[in-house]
Amino acid sequence: MKDVVKIGVAGLGTVGAGTVKLLSEHRDILADRSGTQIVVTAVSARDRTRDRGFSTEGLTWYDDARDLAADNEIDILVELIGGSDGIAYDVCKAALENGKHVVTANKALIALKGVELAQIADANNVTIAYEAAVAGGIPVIKALREGLAGNAISRVTGILNGTCNYILTTMREQGRDFADVLAEAQKLGYAEADPTFDVDGIDAAHKLAILASLAFGVEVDFDAVAVEGIRSVSALDIQLAEELGYRIKLLGIAKQTPEGIEQRVSPVMVDRATQISKVEGVFNAVALEGDYVGPVVLQGRGAGERPTASAVVADIVDIAAGRSAPVFGVPAERLKKNVRASLEKHTGAYYLRLMVWDRPGVMAEVTATLAKHGVSMASMIQHGRAETEGGVVPVVIVAHETTEAAMSGAVNDIAAFESNSQPPVLMRIESFAS
């Protein structure tokens, strides 16, 4: 590689500024580790006057990031603008076509335009690296793409959104409701003013789609991800889960099934003895399962200026040192089309919680209906007796492994009973070996 590798940074928000600062602060060890001098020579951002905590003296400044992508001086373009289309897409595409490597933290872009960008990268003999796009500072892209390259992967599971994990952890620890904790998280800066991307699971789904592509060698297929956020998770279900030995987590799960790949982001219950259930607060974690390695769990900070800059710089060092891997682990032309598994055929255990008027015969009706659909019960808890006769009580059923179709059928029938005081709540239970 060259003696000096020149970096252009597009976007000087917190992560962009953090990246520039890291590259400067650790200049000497990065030179030892990469075998080259890594130097930021150009940047682009809209506001030249803002104080970002570093000097822009000597840097070529572009108001338009598209001009930065055309700068023939730079070797690597670092895209930290965000968004799956518009300028971020234009800039990455132009840089790749211009023979520059791209490093990005942009999960939406990779999840939605990844295949096209990988093809362009391959055609131009450059790469697009995106460690920072998934799970922040945790080197999970590298672990999956290189560290576990000897394995057929059967499942990837992740706590991929720190905001959701923080909210769920706080709800459990303090017995509070979603809306209340979200409002507090917004005040503390752990959740955005518009929390939709986070709490509705979209951010996690972007990341899951990327992990699934790497794990299974398929074209990234964001639309295949069934997405459900955490707005409907109640303090009651969190508490009942604890009693049963489970914890509720927003998990992204991608798994190989006989008929295709199942991809979901949703609140699920996991055994409290498992490693992933113990990942709390703003931390992220990814559990990978390979046929040779068995289960591997990686945990760390999934967001923030410094952890994200760490991942961006790891990608820069790799490229500067002449190490690169195909964008999704194999050349774009070798990626298979994704075959989606029917979600109805999902098999697993389930948690079903009813709120019923406490009258004789209700349980007989419920258990008969489950039996009719071939659903077998592992356990049941009925919480106390209502204080006044005919009051409302929660009834919780844990079903042994069954199909989603059978379970949905049973729940649809049960939902029609007059004994319900509110609609049943159904949640999948995900099993882990460790």
Place this chain on the structure above:
Amino acid sequence: MKDVVKIGVAGLGTVGAGTVKLLSEHRDILADRSGTQIVVTAVSARDRTRDRGFSTEGLTWYDDARDLAADNEIDILVELIGGSDGIAYDVCKAALENGKHVVTANKALIALKGVELAQIADANNVTIAYEAAVAGGIPVIKALREGLAGNAISRVTGILNGTCNYILTTMREQGRDFADVLAEAQKLGYAEADPTFDVDGIDAAHKLAILASLAFGVEVDFDAVAVEGIRSVSALDIQLAEELGYRIKLLGIAKQTPEGIEQRVSPVMVDRATQISKVEGVFNAVALEGDYVGPVVLQGRGAGERPTASAVVADIVDIAAGRSAPVFGVPAERLKKNVRASLEKHTGAYYLRLMVWDRPGVMAEVTATLAKHGVSMASMIQHGRAETEGGVVPVVIVAHETTEAAMSGAVNDIAAFESNSQPPVLMRIESFAS
């Protein structure tokens, strides 16, 4: 890189056989991931007749691995013989000098001869890769060397020996003594007939020395590691630790201190709320702390045919794909000499457990002695009163952060008291942010 990368495997024990089987079983996905055909063309082992679960037809067989190292056909020599000198050392050295890359699972070799081998590798423009040498299938070498390349590392901590972790876990869960659980572990195949390398901490120390070199950019310095195994850990201390909210783990800890690098393998107490305390049974885990990324924890299977083969093959794929890094993260000539921190200057919290004759004035003596040495107590538990007056009771003191010198001074004085029925037990408490 070439269209075909030819592999010679020296040593066909369980890991060698597992590696050959993996390379064959996943031939197609490995070709996609590496961009080359990876083919085993030659092997060496002493016994040609043993059934290893794969056919050796068509493979060149060498009785002496030194001849394999001289085979001009092969591109990568995979050393799975073991041991820090003798044939393993000869074979790796010869292969590197012969311009071949080396992949090894040999922690003793890297810990004791790593610097010399790295120099030879650099001089011959090849690499020696050893992901399998530390924490089995967990891609921790890659994470530290590449994934966290943007960070100054402050501390590396690991549960690096599955046998010890299994024994400590079982002792705690079943309230049993070390000798008893060791005997069972030997019967189950979790411990060797001669368990010295494992239970006395030597295996973990080899791995820690390697991690320290990568983390801090220093020459690997096995002799700098203060090593203490788990033979003296008692069921009583495990139980008392639980009561105090701690768990006893055999940890390898390497940390940067103002005066040098402190490296230890010893039983320590860790807060039960931390992630690393929850890694149980045969699992390994490594916690890395970087100035940008914060804490990152990786967990998985640290030994066994298949996890180890997974790591060996990951290294093979990297080399076949043309990705390589300097042996210890930076060129051998850029490695700094290791500066050892004085262990006496270690600062941290401590657990001190006495068994004392339950007489008036004992506690006053003990607390006065701690105070005299400037050691401040965080908490104390005295376990019940002895049933007969003048009986023996355990007294546990948790000391606030202090120096090892102060603590040892106090313990030496306390050990001289006539009130002791047996020598005091002192254990370090290690703190983690998560």
